[in-house]
Every structure is written in C-alpha cells, then in structure tokens.
Amino acid sequence: MKRPQSYTIEHTKRIWAYTFLVVPVLFYLTIRFYPTFYAFFLSLTDWDIVSRDKNFIGLTNYRNLFQDPIFWKTLSNTGFYVLYGLPISLLSGFILAYNIDRLKKGEGVFKALYFLPYITSMVAIAWVWRWLYQPAPIGVFNKILISIGLPQQKFLFSQTQALPSILAPTIWADVGFQLIIFLAGLKGISRQYYEAAEIDGADNWDQLRYITLPLLKPTIVFLIITGTIRYLRIFTQVLNMSYQGEGGPLNSTKPLVLYIYHSAFQQFDMGYAAAMTVILFLIILMITLIQLKVMKSED
Amino acid sequence: MKTNYKPIDVLRPVILIILGLLMLFPFAWMIATSFKQGRDVFSLSIIPENPTFANYLNIFSNSNFPFWFLNSLIVGLAVTASVLFFDSLVGFTLSKYSFRGKKIIFILILSTMMIPTEMLVIPWYIMSNELHWVDTYWGVMFPGLMSGFGTFLMRQFFQTVPEDLLDAGRIDGLNEFYLFSRIAIPLVKPALSALAIFSFIGNWNAFMWPLIVSNKVTMYTLPVGLSFFNGEFQSQWEMVMTGASIATIPVFFIFILFQRQIIQGIALTGVKG
Amino acid sequence: MKRNAIVLMVSLSLILFSQVLFAAGQADQAQKGDAGEVTEIVYWQYFYETKSKLMDKLIEMFEAEHPDIRVVQQTFPYEQYNTKVASSVPSGTGPNVINLYYGWLPTYIDSGYLQPLPTSQFPNEKIEQEFFPLVRAAKFDGSYYALPTAVRSLALFWNKDLFKEAGLDPERPPRTVEELVDFAEMLTITDKNGNYLQTGLTLELRAQMHHWVREVLIRQMGGTPYSDDNRSVTYDSQAGYDAFTFFTDLHLKNKVGMPNFMTDDVTAFKSGAMAMTIDGSFRLGTLDGVQGLNYGVTELPSMNGISSSFASFWANGITSFTTGKELEASLKFLEFLTSDEVMSMWLDAIGELPAKQALALTDEFRNNPKYGPFIRSLEYAHATKFIDESVQRKVWIDAYDQVVLNNASIRDAVNEAAATEQKMLDSYYNSK
Structure with missing residues (x-):
C-alpha cells in the first residue's frame, strides 16, 4: 500500500540530490579534474614549462623515475613521515581532546593554548625551531642535554636525526588540528549515553571503549584518511626547516612533494614532476580506498 | 555528588597546563623576537632586553x-x-x-x-x-x-x-x-x-x-x-x-x-x- | 535558526560581492586597453627595497624624457622570483622588460622567451668594448640577449671589533689564504666542549662559498673548474681535490667554523658572532644598517700569488612577445637602464658596481674604502657559465656533507660532484 508513496518520496529525494550536486560537480570538473588530467598528460611529455613544445615521449619519464635513486629516497622519506607522524599526532590529539572534554572549566583556554601552534606561520616557526636545534651554547635543546649529562646531538645536521627533527614541529602544530576535530566529534556524542552507562555502573574505561570510541568512528575515519594524505603531501615544513629548502643533508629529509616542486620550478622539468605526481596520486588513492574498505568492514 | 572530586580532576588541569606552556614556548619566542631589534634579535632571552615597537611601525x-x-x-x-x-x-x-x-x-x-x-x-x-x-x-x-x-x-x-x-x-x-x-x-x-x-x-x-x-x-x-x-x-x-x-x-x-x-x-x- | 539564516545571508552576499569585484577588475583591464597614445610597458624585477625605490625614481626620469611611454614596475619576492617568471611563460604573458639572473639566461633564451637585442641599437663590438668581459655570459650564438646595469663581485668582510679583541690589528685584514686561516684560528672562540661561541670564517656553501671553492680556490690551487668551452667539468683533478681538502679542513682540522652556524652567515656576521665572511657588494647595504657593527671590506686573499674572485650580474632582457610600439619603447628603456647616468646612480643607491669598465675603473671608485675592493677584483674575477645554478651549487653542498657526515674521501666526494654536474651539462649541450 505504501509502495507508491515511498517510491515518489525516493524519487523526489533523488532529484533534490542531483540538484544539490549540479554546481559542485561543474566546479570540480573544470577547476580540479581538468588540471589534474592535464598533469597526467604532461607526465608523458618532456615539457619544461618555458618551452613551447610538449613532445610526447611515452613512458620515458616513468622509466627514468624508477632508476632515479633520489626518487626512491624521497619515497621512503615520505613513508617515514606518515608512519611516525600520523600515529603520534593522532594519539596525542585524542588524549588531549579526551581530557580537555572532561574538564570542569577552562576548556576554551586550553583549546586556544594547544591550537596556537597550528595557526602560526610555518616560516616563523621553522626559524624558531632551527634555533632550538643549534649546537650548544646557542641551541636550547643541546643546552638541556648537556646540563643533564647527556651528549650533544646534531639534530638537523645529521642524516639520521634530521627527519625526526623536522617531524617534531610538524606534529607539534598538527596536534592542535587533530584536537579541534576530535573535540567536535566528542561534543557530538549525547551526554545521555554516558548517563545511562553510569547508571549501569560502567567505569571510565568501559565508557571510553564501548561508547566514546564507537561513536567517534566517523571522526576517526576522517582523521586517519585526511591525516595520511596530509603527511604524504608534507612539503612546507621541510621547505622551511631544511637549509635553503633542499631537503638535506644529502636528501635525507626530502619528501616526494618537495622533489616534485624542485623538479617543476627549479629544474623546470615539468614532465618529470608530473610523472611523480601521478605516482603520488596512485599511492594515495590506493591507500585511501583500502582504508575506506577496512574501516567500513570493521562494523 | 561524590564523583565530582576525584584526584584526577585536580591533576588533569595541572598536567594540561604544563604541557600547554611547553607547546607555547616557540610561539612565545616568535612574539618576543618581534619586539627585538639589532643584535638583540639573536640574544636568546625570551623577554626582550630593550623592547621596541620599531618593527611593527616599520x-x-x-x-x-x-x-x-x-x-x-x-x-x-x-x-x-x-x-x-x-x-x-x-x-x-x-x-x-x-x-x-x-x-x-x-x-x-x-x-x-x-x-x-x-x-x-x-x-x-x-x-x-x-x-x-x-x-x-x-x-x-x-x-x-x-x-x-x-x-x-x-x-x-x-x-x-x-x-x-x-x-x-x-x-x-x-x-x-x-x-x-x-x-x-x-x-x-x-x-x-x-x-x-x-x-x-x-x-x-x-x-x-x-x-x-x-x-x-x-x-x-x-x-x-x-x-x-x-x-x-x-x-x-x-x-x-x-x-x-x-x-x-x-x-x-x-x-x-x-x-x-x-x-x-x-x-x-x-x-x- | 536565526543565526543560520544570517550565516547563509552573509555567505551569499559575500559571494556576490566577490563577483562584483571580479567584474570591476575586468572593467579596469578593459579601460587600460583603450588608453590611446601612451605606450605602456611592464618591467619586472625581484623585490629589494632600495632597488625598487630607485627604479621608481628612474622610471620618473625616463617618463619625463619620453612622455609617450609609461613604465609599470612590478616586483616579486626574491626566493620565488624565478618560479613566478617561469609560471607566466606558458600563458604567453608577462613583462616587456625583465630583470633576470645571468645564470638563468640559458633556460629562458633556449625557450624563446627572450629576443636578441638588435645590433643596430646594441652593436656587439660596442658592448664588448664598454662592458666588463663577464657580460659575455649573456651572449648566445653570437647575439646578446640581455644587458646589466650593474655587476657584482665577492670580497672579504671583516669585523674590526672582533679583530681588536683577538689582539689583531683591526685595520690589517688577511692578504693571503695562509693568513686567512691563521687569523681565523685566532678569531675563533670555543667552549670547553669544542662548541663554537664565535667562528672565524664563513663556510656557507649555500650562499657564496660554493663560488669561492669553484672559481677561487680551484684556480689558486692551479686548476680550472671547467674546460674553455664550458662544456666539461675539469675540477675532478688534483687542484680540485686540494681545494676541497682545504675547504673541508677549515671545519675538520683548523676548526674555524661550520655551515649553518647561527642559521646562516649573514645572521652570524650581523650579530657579531662571526669574524670574517665572504659576500657580494650587494650586502653593503644590509650591513650598513646594523647598529654597532664596525666592519671593513677587502679583496679576497690570494694564494700561491694567484688572485681570483667570482663575479655575476642581473641583466635586463626583452621578452619575445614584445613587438611594435611596445618593442620600441622597451628598447628605449633598456638603453636608458644601461646609460652611464643610471649606472652611477645605481652604485650610490645600491652598492652594485657599474657594468661599464670606463665608469667603474676610475680612481675615485677604485680607492673607495667600501666599493674599491669589489671594483679592483672585477679585473681578475670569473663569471661561471651556469646552466642550472641550483644543481651546480647543490653538488658542492652534497660533497661537503659526504666528507663531513659520511667520512667519504675527498676524491670520491669531488668525483661524484663532477659526475653529477657533467651529466647535467651533457644533457643541456647535447640537446642543442
């Protein structure tokens, strides 16, 4: 009996949905996809930005790419940024948000405090951290190390320590971002659930495990996926933290996007940069699809 | 209610404040530097010795x-x-x-x-x-x-x-x-x-x-x-x-x-x- | 509810507002096209406060002479200047007259972005007779594509107060490289752990020191950095190894400094934590503005009786899509920018040296305590024929890191640098 009516409701809903999407789809097609396909096309050419010819050279750029040791180095550096940066910032962001959420008062002050690094200009922050990392007696970190009887560290001047040293301020700034979104998620959970759980005698841990985390799932999915993309695209921090933006010493901190940027705008090798962009795109797409699938099936 | 005063409720803000101040340090340094001029820029004190508005005026x-x-x-x-x-x-x-x-x-x-x-x-x-x-x-x-x-x-x-x-x-x-x-x-x-x-x-x-x-x-x-x-x-x-x-x-x-x-x-x- | 409505209204009105502005911008451009008799040309250079102010003044002078021409100056941040220029090329737009670093010229000339200067107005013989020989770096396949107003060279800056503190004569800078090392050792102060409190000499390969290694040290050790036709790297030789041993020893053995000390050498020298630095004439302006900094300038120290320096320049070229009246106007403007009058003003205001020999090599300038050393060193300075300066600089930075961080041998590090650079040169020259 209800079928015809619900059919028409579904029908109008669908028409509304398409109406809502008309302008955005047009926008994405012209402003986003067209340039993206343009980049895909460029990866098959030898274009160098300033020249008029774009010669089709097939897969030569890709072949060169796979033989380029710097490409592999930047790829593994990028991996390090993601594998260390994301879990640490995600976990710190959650712990802070969880605790700030449970404060009796002063939430706003704490949020502002932890959010300040995120809203500060990266260029200025990079300079400050570079001073912090200087050798003693200028560098504060090394001064502290010496005063507690530990040996000095090279930090940005070391091939092994430079990458974590750049990651630290990145996480430092990123925590504020994670914190805000986690808080928005936590605030979306109705107090009623907790009140009901308390009546049932559930302790804090139970509440966290059986109420907070499950209900935060859309937030967590969002943060993991966007976080992965953000760390895979890490760029500005390295450009400003490593000297003259070279991603050194000896390419030990250079991420893929910095290499893309250098190839495109310093060497003017647009074709090569475009090929790397395609690879980066495919990597991110693959990871995102897997993440979406895994996190959906966990239900 | 009794549950209102657990030790964690006191400890939590204290820890959050300490961590927050640590987070604030590089930011504070940035602000401090904006009030310094000449060689003071490279002195390491967080409080400017000769604070100046000259940079802002500039x-x-x-x-x-x-x-x-x-x-x-x-x-x-x-x-x-x-x-x-x-x-x-x-x-x-x-x-x-x-x-x-x-x-x-x-x-x-x-x-x-x-x-x-x-x-x-x-x-x-x-x-x-x-x-x-x-x-x-x-x-x-x-x-x-x-x-x-x-x-x-x-x-x-x-x-x-x-x-x-x-x-x-x-x-x-x-x-x-x-x-x-x-x-x-x-x-x-x-x-x-x-x-x-x-x-x-x-x-x-x-x-x-x-x-x-x-x-x-x-x-x-x-x-x-x-x-x-x-x-x-x-x-x-x-x-x-x-x-x-x-x-x-x-x-x-x-x-x-x-x-x-x-x-x-x-x-x-x-x-x- | 109400608030949402307000937010929505504000959003929409802002979007509309932006549309109006966009339309206004368009109208603005349309108007310009209509402007009748006056020819408008656009000039691009990177932003440096004194430079862009002087250029405003020069444009005023030029427009007074040529009332039918209007010059619009547009400036961009130094670090992104090349990116900005390159990005404008594919759309076939940009300035009419453009200021470019001489090391970038090959790329822009190859791509057809610049047009050769007509010999009727700028005859080769006249250029070669009047300008310093290093300006030949702007000559490609027999034609000049750009001409500088000013040239620049490297010299040694020393902090007189720190000399005094170290018991040295503040008016007696080092004249030989041997003295340079001796002085630097006396001027270096370390704490009990061996940390630098004050360094004697800059080691900033990223800034100017790669030029010092390439064009000064290698030559002083009896070698050359490149073959005569500039197509082959020749520093993978004993002279190259000696030069780089000498350079890395400054940190490893003599312990007179390190790269990145206090983030960069200008910062370190400005704050009185570095006693000697090697830098260009353009730095005079920056350093003169620092209160309490008492410094002197002298020619780069010689070694084995050989003096050398590195010279470079920013040159003005004309873009190839400039034609007709705009081309005429641009050529007049370029003529003006390379006139004796402008060159003299440039030296006064900015500290960069006149590009014409007769103008620069007067006794007045040669003996000037600040400019003198730079002008005198122009007589023996070399301008590297760069193809891609960023790559050619990075090979030396990497070589240094290989030696200092990876304990690589000097020979291996220099050979690797030479191989990387040669590969880049080959791919450029072979594609011609």
Missing part, C-alpha cells in the same frame, strides 16, 4: 600593508563562506541520499586532495589569464571555493545525524533544502565551526597560488607581501617574526569566534542515534 608604515591585510581578509572570509555552504551541502547529499553515482562522486571529490597544489598552478594560471582573472579577487579565490577536505568532514558528521529526524520533517511536508539548512545543519555545528576555522586558516596562509595569480603589489595577500622580507640568502628575521605575529591576530579572532560553538556541543534531546 610594517605599518609600508603603504601596501593595509591592502595585503584587507585582501587576505576578503579572500579568507569569502572562500570560507563558500566552503561552508557548498561543502556542507555536498557532504549532506553524499551522506543522506542514495542515488546512482554517489560512491564514485565521493571518491572523485576525495581524490582532489591527492594532487599537490603546485602541480595545478600552471593550468589555473593559463585559465585565469584567458578569462582575465589575473589581479582580481576572484582569481585568487576560485580554486578554493569548494574543498574535498570540507566535503569529507561534513559527510562524516552528517552521518551521525539521525535519519528519523529528517523523515519526521518530510512527513511534515518540509522540502529537502529546508531539512538540510534548518534541521541537519544545527546538529553539526561543531564540525561546521571547525571547518570554518580550518578553511579560514588555510586561505589566510595560502602562498603559492596568490603569488602566481597576482602581479600588482596591491593585489598581494598578506603571506605574499610578508615574503618580501626574505632576501638574497638572508632574511630580516625580526620582520618575519613581526609579520607572522600580526598575521596570527585575525586567525585567533576567527578561532575565538567559532570555537564557542565547538565547546557548547549539541543538545540532542530525545533522539536515538
């Missing part, structure tokens, strides 16, 4: 500074308004309706986050040039009017909005846009506020594209204008710090404005999720 005396500041403000606000509207509309559509092509549209919009902006700049510039968008606000703004990030964020948060609430509205004969703007939106205010903050920050700090698309110095945004202090193998650090300190103020203001929404949370009453 920036304010630049005749183009008001333009840069205003340009950034206009671009930041307009783009944020657009992002809030369109991203939540698309996020709502992708979360609350089922229709053909929904999944692929979602993935495609997500995929716009996977290309570094640096690679898109050249086609955008060619486009802007042909359409005479160079040196206009529209030229600076158009690439950011909608974002994959915001769409994804809003879609996730709309998923927590109970379906029955919307159905109840439909039975009352409300149209879909009304349901979206009057019923769904108020329920995701915290997320919307977070998006407003991020969108404003992102556009306020945007550098690469505003640089490429502006030729006139009066059309520069603040970050482009402030990069004039980076010279040949050398920067005027006290000016960089001063510029960065000034640039933080509007962002902080926007943050304060919207963050209240996040704290208030949602008073969901009588609905099961």
Whole structure:
C-alpha cells in the first residue's frame, strides 16, 4: 500500500540530490579534474614549462623515475613521515581532546593554548625551531642535554636525526588540528549515553571503549584518511626547516612533494614532476580506498 | 555528588597546563623576537632586553600593508563562506541520499586532495589569464571555493545525524533544502565551526597560488607581501617574526569566534542515534 | 535558526560581492586597453627595497624624457622570483622588460622567451668594448640577449671589533689564504666542549662559498673548474681535490667554523658572532644598517700569488612577445637602464658596481674604502657559465656533507660532484 508513496518520496529525494550536486560537480570538473588530467598528460611529455613544445615521449619519464635513486629516497622519506607522524599526532590529539572534554572549566583556554601552534606561520616557526636545534651554547635543546649529562646531538645536521627533527614541529602544530576535530566529534556524542552507562555502573574505561570510541568512528575515519594524505603531501615544513629548502643533508629529509616542486620550478622539468605526481596520486588513492574498505568492514 | 572530586580532576588541569606552556614556548619566542631589534634579535632571552615597537611601525608604515591585510581578509572570509555552504551541502547529499553515482562522486571529490597544489598552478594560471582573472579577487579565490577536505568532514558528521529526524520533517511536508539548512545543519555545528576555522586558516596562509595569480603589489595577500622580507640568502628575521605575529591576530579572532560553538556541543534531546 | 539564516545571508552576499569585484577588475583591464597614445610597458624585477625605490625614481626620469611611454614596475619576492617568471611563460604573458639572473639566461633564451637585442641599437663590438668581459655570459650564438646595469663581485668582510679583541690589528685584514686561516684560528672562540661561541670564517656553501671553492680556490690551487668551452667539468683533478681538502679542513682540522652556524652567515656576521665572511657588494647595504657593527671590506686573499674572485650580474632582457610600439619603447628603456647616468646612480643607491669598465675603473671608485675592493677584483674575477645554478651549487653542498657526515674521501666526494654536474651539462649541450 505504501509502495507508491515511498517510491515518489525516493524519487523526489533523488532529484533534490542531483540538484544539490549540479554546481559542485561543474566546479570540480573544470577547476580540479581538468588540471589534474592535464598533469597526467604532461607526465608523458618532456615539457619544461618555458618551452613551447610538449613532445610526447611515452613512458620515458616513468622509466627514468624508477632508476632515479633520489626518487626512491624521497619515497621512503615520505613513508617515514606518515608512519611516525600520523600515529603520534593522532594519539596525542585524542588524549588531549579526551581530557580537555572532561574538564570542569577552562576548556576554551586550553583549546586556544594547544591550537596556537597550528595557526602560526610555518616560516616563523621553522626559524624558531632551527634555533632550538643549534649546537650548544646557542641551541636550547643541546643546552638541556648537556646540563643533564647527556651528549650533544646534531639534530638537523645529521642524516639520521634530521627527519625526526623536522617531524617534531610538524606534529607539534598538527596536534592542535587533530584536537579541534576530535573535540567536535566528542561534543557530538549525547551526554545521555554516558548517563545511562553510569547508571549501569560502567567505569571510565568501559565508557571510553564501548561508547566514546564507537561513536567517534566517523571522526576517526576522517582523521586517519585526511591525516595520511596530509603527511604524504608534507612539503612546507621541510621547505622551511631544511637549509635553503633542499631537503638535506644529502636528501635525507626530502619528501616526494618537495622533489616534485624542485623538479617543476627549479629544474623546470615539468614532465618529470608530473610523472611523480601521478605516482603520488596512485599511492594515495590506493591507500585511501583500502582504508575506506577496512574501516567500513570493521562494523 | 561524590564523583565530582576525584584526584584526577585536580591533576588533569595541572598536567594540561604544563604541557600547554611547553607547546607555547616557540610561539612565545616568535612574539618576543618581534619586539627585538639589532643584535638583540639573536640574544636568546625570551623577554626582550630593550623592547621596541620599531618593527611593527616599520610594517605599518609600508603603504601596501593595509591592502595585503584587507585582501587576505576578503579572500579568507569569502572562500570560507563558500566552503561552508557548498561543502556542507555536498557532504549532506553524499551522506543522506542514495542515488546512482554517489560512491564514485565521493571518491572523485576525495581524490582532489591527492594532487599537490603546485602541480595545478600552471593550468589555473593559463585559465585565469584567458578569462582575465589575473589581479582580481576572484582569481585568487576560485580554486578554493569548494574543498574535498570540507566535503569529507561534513559527510562524516552528517552521518551521525539521525535519519528519523529528517523523515519526521518530510512527513511534515518540509522540502529537502529546508531539512538540510534548518534541521541537519544545527546538529553539526561543531564540525561546521571547525571547518570554518580550518578553511579560514588555510586561505589566510595560502602562498603559492596568490603569488602566481597576482602581479600588482596591491593585489598581494598578506603571506605574499610578508615574503618580501626574505632576501638574497638572508632574511630580516625580526620582520618575519613581526609579520607572522600580526598575521596570527585575525586567525585567533576567527578561532575565538567559532570555537564557542565547538565547546557548547549539541543538545540532542530525545533522539536515538 | 536565526543565526543560520544570517550565516547563509552573509555567505551569499559575500559571494556576490566577490563577483562584483571580479567584474570591476575586468572593467579596469578593459579601460587600460583603450588608453590611446601612451605606450605602456611592464618591467619586472625581484623585490629589494632600495632597488625598487630607485627604479621608481628612474622610471620618473625616463617618463619625463619620453612622455609617450609609461613604465609599470612590478616586483616579486626574491626566493620565488624565478618560479613566478617561469609560471607566466606558458600563458604567453608577462613583462616587456625583465630583470633576470645571468645564470638563468640559458633556460629562458633556449625557450624563446627572450629576443636578441638588435645590433643596430646594441652593436656587439660596442658592448664588448664598454662592458666588463663577464657580460659575455649573456651572449648566445653570437647575439646578446640581455644587458646589466650593474655587476657584482665577492670580497672579504671583516669585523674590526672582533679583530681588536683577538689582539689583531683591526685595520690589517688577511692578504693571503695562509693568513686567512691563521687569523681565523685566532678569531675563533670555543667552549670547553669544542662548541663554537664565535667562528672565524664563513663556510656557507649555500650562499657564496660554493663560488669561492669553484672559481677561487680551484684556480689558486692551479686548476680550472671547467674546460674553455664550458662544456666539461675539469675540477675532478688534483687542484680540485686540494681545494676541497682545504675547504673541508677549515671545519675538520683548523676548526674555524661550520655551515649553518647561527642559521646562516649573514645572521652570524650581523650579530657579531662571526669574524670574517665572504659576500657580494650587494650586502653593503644590509650591513650598513646594523647598529654597532664596525666592519671593513677587502679583496679576497690570494694564494700561491694567484688572485681570483667570482663575479655575476642581473641583466635586463626583452621578452619575445614584445613587438611594435611596445618593442620600441622597451628598447628605449633598456638603453636608458644601461646609460652611464643610471649606472652611477645605481652604485650610490645600491652598492652594485657599474657594468661599464670606463665608469667603474676610475680612481675615485677604485680607492673607495667600501666599493674599491669589489671594483679592483672585477679585473681578475670569473663569471661561471651556469646552466642550472641550483644543481651546480647543490653538488658542492652534497660533497661537503659526504666528507663531513659520511667520512667519504675527498676524491670520491669531488668525483661524484663532477659526475653529477657533467651529466647535467651533457644533457643541456647535447640537446642543442
């Protein structure tokens, strides 16, 4: 009996949905996809930005790419940024948000405090951290190390320590971002659930495990996926933290996007940069699809 | 109630304050440097020995500074308004309706986050040039009017909005846009506020594209204008710090404005999720 | 509810507002096209406060002479200047007259972005007779594509107060490289752990020191950095190894400094934590503005009786899409920018040296305490024929890191640098 009516409701809903999407789809097609396909096309050419010819050279750029040791180095550096940066910032962001959420008062002050690094200009922050990392007696970190009887560290001047040293301020700034979104998620959970759980005698841990985390799932999915993309695209921090933006010493901190940027705008090798962009795109797409699938099936 | 006074309630703010002050240190250093001049810039004290406003006066005396500041403000606000509207509309559509092509549209919009902006700049510039968008606000703004990030964020948060609430509205004969703007939106205010903050920050700090698309110095945004202090193998650090300190103020203001929404949370009453 | 409505209204009105502005911008451009008799040309250079102010003044002078021409100056941040220029090329737009670093010229000339200067107005013989020989770096396939107003060279800056503190004569800078090392050792102060409190000499390969290694040290050790036709790297030789041993020893053995000390050498020298630095004439302006800094300038120290320096320049070229009246106007403007009058003003205001020999090599300038050393060193300075300066600089930075961080042998590090650079040179010259 209800079928015809619900059919028409579904029908109008669908028409509304398409109406809502008309302008955005047009926008994405012209402003986003067209340039993206343009980049895909460029990866098959030898274009160098300033020249008029774009010669089709097939897969030569890709072949060169796979033989380029710097490409592999930047790829593994990028991996390090993601594998260390994301879990640490995600976990710190959650712990802070969880605790700030449970404060009796002063939430706003704490949020502002932890959010300040995120809203500060990266260029200025990079300079400050570079001073912090200087050798003693200028560098504060090394001064502290010496005063507690530990040996000095090279930090940005070391091939092994430079990458974590750049990651630290990145996480430092990123925590504020994670914190805000986690808080928005936590605030979306109705107090009623907790009140009901308390009546049932559930302790804090139970509440966290059986109420907070499950209900935060859309937030967590969002943060993991966007976080992965953000760390895979890490760029500005390295450009400003490593000297003259070279991603050194000896390419030990250079991420893929910095290499893309250098190839495109310093060497003017647009074709090569475009090929790397395609690879980066495919990597991110693959990871995102897997993440979406895994996190959906966990239900 | 007894449960109100556990030791954790005292310990928690204390630990949060200590951690917060540590977080604040580099920021405080930046502010301190903006009040230093000459050799003091390189002294390590966090409190300036001879505090001076000279750096600020220097920036304010630049005749183009008001333009840069205003340009950034206009671009930041307009783009944020657009992002809030369109991203939540698309996020709502992708979360609350089922229709053909929904999944692929979602993935495609997500995929716009996977290309570094640096690679898109050249086609955008060619486009802007042909359409005479160079040196206009529209030229600076158009690439950011909608974002994959915001769409994804809003879609996730709309998923927590109970379906029955919307159905109840439909039975009352409300149209879909009304349901979206009057019923769904108020329920995701915290997320919307977070998006407003991020969108404003992102556009306020945007550098690469505003640089490429502006030729006139009066059309520069603040970050482009402030990069004039980076010279040949050398920067005027006290000016960089001063510029960065000034640039933080509007962002902080926007943050304060919207963050209240996040704290208030949602008073969901009588609905099961 | 009400608030949402307000937010929505504000959003929409802002979007509309932006549309109006966009339209206004368009109208603005349309108006310009209509402007009748006056020819407008656009000039681009990177932003340096004194430079852009002087240029405003020069344009005023030029426009007074040529009332039918209007010159619009547009400046961009130094670090992103090349990116900005390159990005404008594919759309076939940009300035009419453009200021470019001489090391970038090959790329822009190859791509057809610049047009050769007509010999009727700028005859080769006249250029070669008047300008310093290093300007030949702007000559490609027999044509000049760009001409500088000013040239620059490297010299040694020393902090007189720190000399005094170290017991040295503040008016007696080092004249030989041997003295340079001796002085630097006396001027270096370390704490008990061996940390630098004050360094004697800059080691900033990223800034100017790669030029010092390439064009000064290698030559002083009896070698050359490149073959005569500039197509082959020749520093993978004993002279190259000696030069780089000498350079890395400054940190490893003599312990007189390190790269990145206090983030960069200009910062360190400005704050009085570095006693000697090697830098260009353009730095005079920056250093004169620092209160309490008492410094002197002298020619780079010689070694084995050989003096050398590195010279470079920023040159003005004309873009190839400039034609007709605009081309005429641009050529007049270029003529003006390379006139004796402008060159003299440039030296006064900016500290960069006149590009014409007769103008620079006067006794007045040669004996000037600040400019003198730079001008005198122009007589023996070399301008590297760069193809891609960023790559050619990075090979030396990497070589240094290989030796200092990876304990690589000097020979291996220099050979690797030479191989990388040669590969880049080959791919450029073979494609011609």
